[in-house]
Amino acid sequence: MSRKDAFNGHPSWEIIGKKGRWEVLPIKPYSDGEQRQWPPKPYRPSSEERYLVTLAKAWSVETGIRRPDVEYYLDKLPSGFALFEIDQVGNTAGVYKRLFGHPSGKYYDSILRFQPHFLWLMSGKQGICECILCGRYKVGPIKRRMAHSLGTQLFVGREKGTLVSPLETAPSSRSTSVASRAPGLISTRPQRQIKAAGAPYAQDEEGTEDVFKDQLKRLEANKGGKQGIEDDIREPNSMDWRAEHSYPTQYVHDWGGVNLIQRNLTLIEHQHAFVPRVGELVLFCPIFLHDHYLMLDERTQEYKFYSFQQKCFHGSPVWRGGVVAAVPSAPASDGPVDFPDIQDLPSKQTNLNVGGFRVETFPDPNNEEDKTMSKQYRYLPLRNIRPLTHWQMLLRGIPRMKWHPSIEHALTCMTTISLLEKWYFKGDWPDATIRCKGLYIGAELITVGDTVRIGPREKGKGCTDVLIVESIRLHLTEIKPEHVSPDSPLLSTKSYITLVGKGYTVDKSRHYRLQATDGDSQLGDPDAVPQEEVKILFRPVGSAIYGPWYPLHAPGNRYEISHDQILGRLCEAAAVQIWTGLLQRNSINGSKRDIKPTLDYDLKGIEQGRIYATQADERLDEASEGSILWYWADTRAEALDLQTINGLEVGKYDKVRDKDTLELWRTYLKILNGQQFSLDTIASKYTSDFPDADLSGSRRGRPPGSKVINGKLYKPGDPGYNDAVVGAVSGPPSTPSKRKESQLVGAALVSTEEEDEGSDDDHGGEISEDAADERYDAVAGSAKNETIGEGRLLPEQKKPRTKAEIMAGAVEQVEMSEDDDWYNDITLVRGGTEETEGGDYDPRAETD
Known part of the structure; x- marks a missing residue:
């Protein structure tokens, strides 16, 4: 076919025929498109060129006819389908392009979403269409890049890693922090669904109401108002949310559920910062030598077992990477986990399965097939557990080939991030914020009230600043009308996470008064925060041991940092002294050595762990050497790609969460909420195995006139x-x-x-x-x-x-009746009378 013949009649084409060799692919005469589904004005026809090229490329690959030196395009779209466009609201230069013709009346807003339906049509409609509009859409597995041979990357080139810039400078990692979710926060929602009366505005892939889309709809309706909107986030129609929260309704007064999340947050608030929390990644030692302690060998700078009886070291522990699945549930009888538990084994009244930590060996997050490592778990005391960020210290001197595979598996998730307990929405178009109570970042869980260490502002510097977290916020910026639509998988154009609170530093030069721009101002030596005030402000016990603290801002202001500036929790100074071996030092010349702990004792481990995770996590895009990318997830189970925790399947691996079960759960919620609805749809799916009585036959009983x-x-x-x-x-x-x-x-x-005889005598007769x-x-x-x-x-x-x-x-009959007869099964009693036949059967007729 000549180029002139191939492109005759299409002068507006911008791609087809411009470069290289092109061939046309005639489509097959299969289609379910309907022209009556096309939209009226102000929609107008749009160029279908990109659809023809992209679909032809996919079809040629599907059929195996594709050649590398040839470009293909379709002769036309399937019958009944057509592309239309409409101007964007408030943007005269932009248009929305939508493909209409689907029998449901809904449209495709991208080529990739129409592609499964097109390939299904070209296959002769074989099987079931899994496109997003046919109602059988399946969320595909995460596209993982090829695994790399990391070799010794954990140790080589430590100084090549570049730290993410602070919030006040540059775009920081906000442009890369969304990685798999760019350019905005993903809200994995299906395409347009036909809604019944009273149906929610938007639903997720499981059919659960999307409350965040509802908030965006309210925000758009309030656009132009003097004030934005503020509201608590509640999900009463979500079984997962109701299972974790107390939510009494007007029909349920005595019992409204148990607020499990708040109970866990309260437990965290009343315990030390060094205590592991549920969902955190740790290093654990399954076997701990009896009458030994884990101590630092100052000669080799390695951590080994030490016996005070024999006064010598006995080798290094065998470490594993694990996830904390459960925490001690008997603090009332044994008391809270305290400082002696870090190094010793205090006597307890309860067994470890109640008073210990359940730690499960961490499986490979890049392997979706084999998660059997989670079955290897132990109930351990605190002395067997250390934070994952200590991996460089604890594994020092142990050859890489002797590491348990779970250690690298855990380090692969050092750049994962997920929010916990989204509870408050506040917005003023086109921006909004969602406040949360917790943040899983890397190996740790940060909650409101924690004190976090802030990464150094410059490469090579140490950590000197901390932030007392008062608020954890998810920012949604540049919200557009298309984001409000239930069809859009995004909530905003951009999204990022910040932590807001009070900032303090141990570096006197960073006092906010010394940072004033007016160089002529006469300022004296700044005063440190009084120790009594430190005890009130800082939750970790003994924070004053780190040194004098100076404020980073004026008393009425607040300090804000991005999530990539977080190093980790500020733990109690005494715990850091035990971990780093500072308390093992003896006095020299009668004077006590300076055993003041530093804030950056595990800085190298965190930096190298994040660089390793960026390279090893196949869910992330390719990154340049030394850069850091973040993997955002909706839940902690998704972030760690766990199949089971505490022996229960979770996330996408939960086989119970099928369509029928989810619908049944929603029915239970409707009953709890006192809603009136028809059970016909549900009853048709959950019928009894016994046949129903035939009520459509003739009238029972005697015929008239009998x-x-x-x-x-x-x-x-x-x-x-x-x-x-x-x-x-x-x-x-x-x-x-x-x-x-x-x-x-x-x-x-x-x-x-x-x-x-008596009667005859009385009446005078005789018979x-x-x-x-x-x-x-x-x-x-x-x-x-x-x-x-x-x-x-x-x-x-x-x-x-x-x-x-x-x-x-x-x-x-009375003599034969015994007390035991009352406990026997009751015999069935026949109906009717003794004088009729058929259903009123008389058994005496057979005995006569």
Whole structure:
């Protein structure tokens, strides 16, 4: 095909035919597009060139016909599909391009989202379409880059790592901190869904209400107002949120759930900063030698087991990387975890499975298939556990080949970040902030009230500054109208995390008064914060041991840093002294050595760990040498890519969270909230294995006009029915009684020999016994000989029983009843009467 023929009639094309060799791919005649789904004005047709090129490229790869020296394009889009555009609100230069024609009436806003549907059409509609509009969209696995052979990168080139610049300078790492979530914070939401009445404005991929999209919608509606919006973040329609929070409703007053997150945060608030927290990454030693202590060998600067009895070292521990799955649950009986637990094994009243830490060996976050390491767990005392940031100190002297694989697995997650407990939304269009109560960053959990160490401002300098965290904020900037749409996976154009609070430093030169721009101002020697005030401001005990503290800002101001400036928690000075071996030093010449701990004792380990994670974490993009990228996750389980924790499947590995189960959970929430809704949809999915009763058949019971003649049921149309009704057949003598009473009552109504004799005397009549027998014999004989209608015999009438026979049967029945009978299964009682057939079956008819 010549170029002139190939591109005739398309003068507006800007890509096709411009460079190289091009071939057209005729599409197959399969389509489900509908022209009636096309939008009206102000939408207008748009160029489909990029769709034709991109889809042709994907199709050629799918069919295996692609050649490297040829570019392909489609001859047209499938029938019924067309691309339209509309101007962006407030931006005359920009347009939204959307592909319409899907049977649902929804549109595709990108080529990649239409591509699965197109390939499904070209396959002849084989199988199930998994595009985002057909309702069977599957969140694909994270695209991981190829693993690199890291070799000795953990130790080589330590000084080549560049620190992320502070908040006040440059764009810092905000442009790279989102890594897998750029350019804005991802809110993994499905495309447009047809909403029923009362349905939430936006939903996530599991169908749970997206409260953050609701807040953005309110914020947009308040655009131009004098004040923004402020509101607490509650997710009453999320089973996960309700399981972790107390939320009493007007229908549930006595029990509103348990606020598990707040309970955990309260526990953290009342314990030391050196105590490991749930979800943190640590180094742990499964086997600890008896009567030994982990101490620093100052001769080799290695950490080894030391015996005070033998006064010598006995080798290094075998360290592993792990995640803290549970913390001691018996602080009331054993007391809180305290300083002696760091180095010793104090006596406890409870076992380690209650009074210890459950630490699970950390699996490879780059391997989604094998997570079996999580099954290797131990309940350990605190002396067996050290922070992961100490890895360079603790592993000193241990060859790399002898490291347990879990150590490198844990270091791979040193640049992960996730927020905990988003509780407050505040915004003024087009910006907003979401306040949180916690932040998982790397190996540690930072909560409001903690004191964090701030990284040095310049390369090669030490750490001197700290921040007492008062607020953890997620900033959403440059929110646009398309971000408000439920279709958009983003909440904003840009997003970043900051920590706000009071800043202090041990460097006198960084006192805020000495940082004044007015050089002529006469300032004296700045005063340090009084120690009594330090005890109140700083949560860690003994913070004054680090040295005198000076404020970084005026009393009425606050200090703000970005998340990439955080080194870690400021732990108690005594704990740092034990960890670093400072307390092992003896006095020299009668004077005590300076055992003041530093703030940057693990600075190198943190820096090198983050550089290693940027290179090793396959979920991150390729990065230049020494740079740092951050992997943002919605939850801690996603950040660590855990399959199980405490033996329970979590995150994307949880098989219980299927569509039907999630729908059932939402039904339970509706019931708890007192909502009225139809159960037909749910009941159709959860039906019983037993068949329902057939209520659509004929009417139960006797047909109208039925008659009972001498214990026999005659229905209209039966032979002899008319004769019985008009009295053509004379019935036999009646039995003593047609009424149904109990056996004891019947016995009272039956005559006996003694009663008959007394009665005859009273009335002056006499009937002999033989005469009575002849009378009953005559009745029985007549019953045997009479017929009804067409020669059918009348049923034989039973001979009435005497009082003695009835009483004997009743006494026998009472004697056979025992106390144990009350504990036996109750027998089924038949219905109806004894005089009818069919459903009212008379068992005596077979015994006669």
